[in-house]
Amino acid sequence: MKVLKTEKLSKNFNDIKVLEEINLYVNKGEFVSVIGPSGCGKSTLFKLITGLIKEYEGEVFVEGTESRSYKSPIAYMPQKDLLLPWRTLYENASLPLEVSRKSRESFKERIMPLIKEFGLEGFEDCYPGELSGGMRQRGALLRTFLIESDLMLLDEPFGALDAITRMDMQEWLLEIWRKHNHSILFITHDIDEALFLSDRLYVMTGRPGSIDLEIKVNEPRPRRREVLFGEKYMEHKRNILKVLKK
Ligand SMILES: Nc1ncnc2c1ncn2[C@@H]1O[C@H](COP(=O)(O)OP(=O)(O)OP(=O)(O)O)[C@@H](O)[C@H]1O
Ligand SMILES: [Mg+2]
Structure with missing residues (x-):
């Protein structure tokens, strides 16, 4: 079952297109990341999903209900909470x-x-x-x-932490996620972080923000950090960089 689904979600700010036709979904219990350059519209995407911004084109479905009429709160940790x-x-x-x-x-x-x-x-x-x-x-x-709320939106929760604390927090978050069985949509700038944590990830590019690549990470859990040096992960990284450097 899809806990979250967006269909052709688009947003303009003062005639400038910030998001263009974003189609993404999160299955129940899935850990999904969105990775993309600064300013490509990631935080805006979360604000549309939570209904903090109500004017947009396209649709957002939470637990199958159009988000404007979805009444329960969605767990959302804003950037710089x-x-x-x-x-x-x-x-x-x-x-x-x-x-x-x-x-x-x-x-x-x-x-x-x-x-x-x-x-x-x-x-x-x-x-x-x-x-x-x-x-x-x-x-x-x-x-x-x-x-x-089953669905959790986390906007760069570890962005401000040093590398070592950050790694500890990633492992800790996976532990908590495993126990509580949440469905997570996670924003990050960090390719390794996205690959280590996620079942699936979306790679965005900017101006206007759109999803250019979707990657399924077929790696059993619990994962060891060494998987990041494996050939499969290197291939994913090359593909992500190709999109981000375009
Ligand atoms: N309320 C607003 N009014 C006008 N423009 C806005 C507003 N909010 C965001 N923008 C613009 O939309 C674009 C996307 O911003 P957003 O914060 O979503 O990017 P981001 O991908 O989260 O960036 P970062 O990775 O730096 O957090 C930016 O160009 C920003 O200036
Ligand atoms: Mg942001």
Whole structure:
């Protein structure tokens, strides 16, 4: 079943075409990435899918329903998601629950197990300024996970992290994804990251943003990082670079 599907999705900003006829889909439980150069319209694509931007051409279907009439929230972590600096980690995490009109007592039961699972136990009363970059990012992801939605849209969640932390976070995300069985659409600039994480990936080019290549990564999981040096991956990388350098 397709959790997300776009059909000929196009968007203009002030007569400039930013996205042109984007056709993509995410199957239930699938990890799909979108990779493309800066400015090709990736974040805009997410804003159309979540309904933050409502004017567009073409169609978006979430769980089979046209997104304009899809009522449930979609878990979305915007690029540069910032935890509110004046709220503790726990208070930041509780934000999506506060808007859900559930009782405050029920928050704790939902939040605390995730705090533990996300490796943030003992830090729940810290303010974002007292956490490391990787911890802040896990906190922002935790907040996204508290939105009850199968589909998760993650816009470059690891873009600001150093290479080593980033690799740890990728492996950790796969672990969490495996456990929770989400369907993920993931934006990244990083070819290795996309190939390591994804079942499938779309390669975009800019002006106007369009999908020029779709790659299916037939690599069993769990994957070891060494697969990135294998011949099959090298071939994928060559093909992606060909599109991005066009
Ligand atoms: N609200 C807006 N009004 C006008 N133009 C916009 C608006 N939002 C985005 N754009 C333009 O649309 C284009 C795509 O922007 P977008 O943020 O989607 O790119 P991106 O692929 O996410 O880039 P990056 O990889 O740098 O995050 C850019 O040229 C940007 O200037
Ligand atoms: Mg962006």
